[in-house]
Amino acid sequence: MPSATLLGQSILSGLFIGGLYALMGLGLSLAWGYLKLINLAHLAFAFLAAYVTYQFVGYAGLSPPVALLIVVPAFFLLGVALQALYTRFAVGEFASLLVTFGIAVIVESLIQYFWTADFRKLQIEHGTASLRIGTLFVPVIEALMLLVAAALSLATWAWLRFTYLGKAMRASAENPEIAAAFGIDPRRLALLMSGIGTAYAGVAGVFIALTSTLFPAQIFAWVGVVFAVVILGGLGNPLGVLAAGLAIGVSESVTMAVTEPTWAPLVAFTLLILVLILRPGRI
Amino acid sequence: MPIRAKIAAFLGAAAAFALLPLFQPPAFYESLLYLVFFWVALATSWAILSGFSGYFSFGHGAFYGAGVYTTAAVASRFDIPLVLTWLASGLVASLLGIAIGAVIFRLRRLRGELFALLTLAVTFVIATIVLNTRIDGGPGVFLSGVKLPDIFGRQSSTIYLLGVVIAFASLATAWFVQYSRLGRGLFAISDDEDVAEVMGVPTYRYKLMALGLSCFLAGVAGGIHAVFVTYVTISETFSVVVPVSVVLMSVLGGARHWLGPALGAAFITLLNYAFVGGEWAVIGRAIIGAILILVILFLPHGIAGFVAQRWRRLRPAAVSEPPASSGARPPIAAPTAVPKPAQGGVLLRCEDVQLAFRGVRALAGVTLDVRQGEILGIVGPNGSGKSTLVNAISGYYRPDAGRILFGGTNLVTLPAHRIAELGLARTYQIPRPCQRLTVTENVALAGMFGAAALDRPAALSEARHWLDFVGLGERAASLPAQLNLHQRKFLELARALASRPRLVMLDEVLSGLTPTEIAGAVALIREIRQQGATVIFIEHNMRAVLELTERLVVLNYGQVIAEGLPRDVVRQPDVIKAYLGTAHV
Numbered sequence: 001m002p003s004a005t006l007l008g009q010s011i012l013s014g015l016f017i018g019g020l021y022a023l024m025g026l027g028l029s030l031a032w033g034y035l036k037l038i039n040l041a042h043l044a045f046a047f048l049a050a051y052v053t054y055q056f057v058g059y060a061g062l063s064p065p066v067a068l069l070i071v072v073p074a075f076f077l078l079g080v081a082l083q084a085l086y087t088r089f090a091v092g093e094f095a096s097l098l099v100t101f102g103i104a105v106i107v108e109s110l111i112q113y114f115w116t117a118d119f120r121k122l123q124i125e126h127g128t129a130s131l132r133i134g135t136l137f138v139p140v141i142e143a144l145m146l147l148v149a150a151a152l153s154l155a156t157w158a159w160l161r162f163t164y165l166g167k168a169m170r171a172s173a174e175n176p177e178i179a180a181a182f183g184i185d186p187r188r189l190a191l192l193m194s195g196i197g198t199a200y201a202g203v204a205g206v207f208i209a210l211t212s213t214l215f216p217a218q219i220f221a222w223v224g225v226v227f228a229v230v231i232l233g234g235l236g237n238p239l240g241v242l243a244a245g246l247a248i249g250v251s252e253s254v255t256m257a258v259t260e261p262t263w264a265p266l267v268a269f270t271l272l273i274l275v276l277i278l279r280p281g282r283i
Numbered sequence: 284m285p286i287r288a289k290i291a292a293f294l295g296a297a298a299a300f301a302l303l304p305l306f307q308p309p310a311f312y313e314s315l316l317y318l319v320f321f322w323v324a325l326a327t328s329w330a331i332l333s334g335f336s337g338y339f340s341f342g343h344g345a346f347y348g349a350g351v352y353t354t355a356a357v358a359s360r361f362d363i364p365l366v367l368t369w370l371a372s373g374l375v376a377s378l379l380g381i382a383i384g385a386v387i388f389r390l391r392r393l394r395g396e397l398f399a400l401l402t403l404a405v406t407f408v409i410a411t412i413v414l415n416t417r418i419d420g421g422p423g424v425f426l427s428g429v430k431l432p433d434i435f436g437r438q439s440s441t442i443y444l445l446g447v448v449i450a451f452a453s454l455a456t457a458w459f460v461q462y463s464r465l466g467r468g469l470f471a472i473s474d475d476e477d478v479a480e481v482m483g484v485p486t487y488r489y490k491l492m493a494l495g496l497s498c499f500l501a502g503v504a505g506g507i508h509a510v511f512v513t514y515v516t517i518s519e520t521f522s523v524v525v526p527v528s529v530v531l532m533s534v535l536g537g538a539r540h541w542l543g544p545a546l547g548a549a550f551i552t553l554l555n556y557a558f559v560g561g562e563w564a565v566i567g568r569a570i571i572g573a574i575l576i577l578v579i580l581f582l583p584h585g586i587a588g589f590v591a592q593r594w595r596r597l598r599p600a601a602v603s604e605p606p607a608s609s610g611a612r613p614p615i616a617a618p619t620a621v622p623k624p625a626q627g628g629v630l631l632r633c634e635d636v637q638l639a640f641r642g643v644r645a646l647a648g649v650t651l652d653v654r655q656g657e658i659l660g661i662v663g664p665n666g667s668g669k670s671t672l673v674n675a676i677s678g679y680y681r682p683d684a685g686r687i688l689f690g691g692t693n694l695v696t697l698p699a700h701r702i703a704e705l706g707l708a709r710t711y712q713i714p715r716p717c718q719r720l721t722v723t724e725n726v727a728l729a730g731m732f733g734a735a736a737l738d739r740p741a742a743l744s745e746a747r748h749w750l751d752f753v754g755l756g757e758r759a760a761s762l763p764a765q766l767n768l769h770q771r772k773f774l775e776l777a778r779a780l781a782s783r784p785r786l787v788m789l790d791e792v793l794s795g796l797t798p799t800e801i802a803g804a805v806a807l808i809r810e811i812r813q814q815g816a817t818v819i820f821i822e823h824n825m826r827a828v829l830e831l832t833e834r835l836v837v838l839n840y841g842q843v844i845a846e847g848l849p850r851d852v853v854r855q856p857d858v859i860k861a862y863l864g865t866a867h868v
Contacts, residue, residue: 038396038399038400040403089580091579091580093396094339094395094396095579095583097339097341097396097399097400098339098530098534098575098576098579099575099576099579099580101341101527101530101572101575102527102572102573102574102575102576102579103572103576104572105523105527105568105569105571105572105575106569106572106573106576108523108568109565109566109568109569109572110569112565113565113566113569217518217522220403220406220407220523221407223400223403223404223407224403224404224405224407224408225404227400227404228404231397231400260415262411262414262415263411263415265407265408265411266408266411266412269404269405269408272401272404273386273401276386276387276390276397277386
């Protein structure tokens with residue numbers, strides 16, 4: 001059994017990685033829940049954003065917040081454009097899996113073409129700064145990432161619950177025809193939602209660039225854990241995504257501390273399978 | 284082309300490819316052709332589950348990879364015949380697939396989507412396990428010590444022949460499955476799984492069987508490929524190239540036909556060959572992704588589907604089936620000559636059946652009897668639980684409490700397909716035919732499953748009989764979408780009858796029909812009863828109810844509020860108050 005400090009530290013780092021999972025899962029959950037799109041390309045977009053940030057910060061010399069200000073609106077527009085395309089071709093829930101799989105493969109190839117398959121790590125000032133609380137170290141950027149994830153989840157939840165647009169979105173997801181009969185334009189709402197979801201991928205990407213080592217092949221390796229977060233959190237439920245992300249993050253890093261680190265990828269999958277077996281109605 | 288000629292052509296093609304090495308082609312061409320056959324095997328094996336049943340697996344790479352590493356692990360350590368290792372590869376892949384399917388296939392919602400996601404995720408889980416254990420451990424596994432026998436004098440010829448064998452084995456399996464009972468069931472599952480189950484298709488078992496077969500073939504192909512590449516690595520084996528390629532190949536060629544994936548595989552492999560090496564490999568992968576998107580958007584049924592569609596449009600007249608040739612069957616005409624069946628004991632008994640949906644009590648303790656040979660009417664306001672009762676009896680819903688006895692068997696704990704086998708059939712208020720099967724195939728499907736359980740030729744002739752019976756003989760080769768509502772309702776009826784049920788539940792067959800069509804339908808229902816089936820007749824049209832039924836049950840708020848002779852029941856004040864509004868007789 002690991003010491004209390006090690007356990008505390010691994011719970012802490014589990015919370016941070018869980019924040020990243022939630023950040024990645026948020027846009028996916030919204031698209032699946034409200035647009036009926038299973039967007040495998042979402043993870044590829046997050047990594048595209050990470051590489052773009054890497055380029056901006058590492059080579060063009062921009063500061064990370066400036067990179068965020070460029071990346072997020074650009075990805076919002078990308079999301080809007082893609083949604084227009086999906087609507088134009090009436091892409092259904094199932095076809096979306098295949099189409100976005102194709103997009104993900106293309107994005108992965110493009111990343112590999114421009115940035116090669118090498119490992120890349122962004123070096124920035126204060127990138128490894130950390131606070132010391134008691135016996136625990138708290139890395140600043142990771143903590144910021146967790147705060148951003150929590151803030152975005154809460155804001156999205158409040159937006160969906162309390163604003164007119166959010167309520168219209170929920171009504172339109174429940175029954176587009178009836179919503180349309182009450183004067184809601186589902187197509188414009190879908191454009192907005194897709195834009196927001198893809199912008200979240202951009203946010204996630206900036207933090208991935210700041211915290212992780214990048215290589216193209218990892219895109220598909222994230223599918224299992226992020227979709228586990230989305231499914232466990234409940235489709236279209238931002239707070240659920242946050243909770244599931246943190247739960248999986250913590251269980252992964254505690255598993256790493258207790259057993260071998262290399263077994264961590266099995267944790268999310270096992271949790272998901274357990275939920276599917278024990279509570280199939282949850283889905 | 285008669286079936287024997289087709290088989291001869293298939294075997295001839297296999298033999299021709301197998302004898303190719305006799306002409307001593309350059310080894311390079313043998314390797315290229317091997318790759319074509321390797322992808323034909325993978326894509327075809329994928330389609331056996333995913334193409335036929337519509338459950339798209341994104342994890343074919345995991346099953347193929349399990350095969351690769353089983354052979355790698357065994358052949359690099361032990362000196363046992365390769366054929367046995369390949370068999371082990373197939374079994375390991377098959378067990379892995381069945382284990383995953385056993386979890387996902389139980390779900391009711393999103394099972395297709397979750398299957399796709401989980402199979403994709405499992406690829407990386409398997410990769411992790413292989414990476415962290417002694418199976419690989421990181422550096423990859425060399426198989427250079429593994430020697431193949433030299434057939435036709437060369438190693439490359441042996442490998443090529445193995446490719447031919449696994450490709451044609453996969454094709455033969457897919458071909459056989461497509462027209463077997465399993466395949467018919469899988470096609471029904473892809474159109475409407477719930478309807479398939481209620482018609483008697485053991486959906487869960489069939490999906491697992493198809494997945495097991497599919498993974499077995501992929502595993503063997505992986506085992507052979509391990510020997511071909513001689514050095515296997517995790518990043519190559521479990522890369523996303525395998526699943527994306529097989530999906531693309533199958534969808535491009537046409538995943539709902541046994542030959543479709545092979546066409547796509549040959550096309551894509553040769554296209555890929557044009558992009559070999561260096562940067563081009565990356566670009567080639569992007570192109571495959573792009574083609575996948577374009578195919579989904581513009582050619583969703585693949586080349587095979589596209590050709591079939593054009594064919595249908597070009598020759599609309601030529602597709603009509605020959606007239607029914609079932610000589611042994613009594614003629615449809617003069618049904619009144621058949622003596623009215625004696626009304627006997629209780630065929631179906633519902634005892635205090637209860638069912639609630641999140642607090643809404645759809646069935647609040649329904650108790651009723653259906654007697655052998657009668658037409659029992661069930662009426663009641665919308666939302667009174669009529670359709671829910673049919674769904675509970677047919678096994679789509681499981682009641683929370685109570686018993687449903689059918690000839691002494693309690694149906695409550697049985698899966699829907701078992702209930703269909705016992706001789707229950709139903710129609711749907713809004714017709715739910717299998718959209719991508721012809722009218723004949725729809726009805727024949729019911730004959731192959733359910734109580735009848737006929738073989739395919741018998742089911743087809745049974746289908747023609749019942750289509751003539753309901754007056755749809757002319758439309759036998761149409762697709763359901765080409766029928767009007769009245770015809771689709773009658774298709775439902777024919778489908779229910781083709782399973783030779785003892786009890787038919789008709790859920791508002793008359794709604795939406797014109798008065799003339801109603802008169803025809805009423806006559807039909809009378810004939811169905813004359814031929815010996817018991818009928819539960821759910822309807823809002825009170826004239827038809829009074830004309831047809833011998834007994835009448837009134838439901839309101841999920842409870843039986845009246846039961847008895849129709850003309851007595853409709854005079855009861857509470858029935859008038861709850862349902863009729865005015866006295867009807």
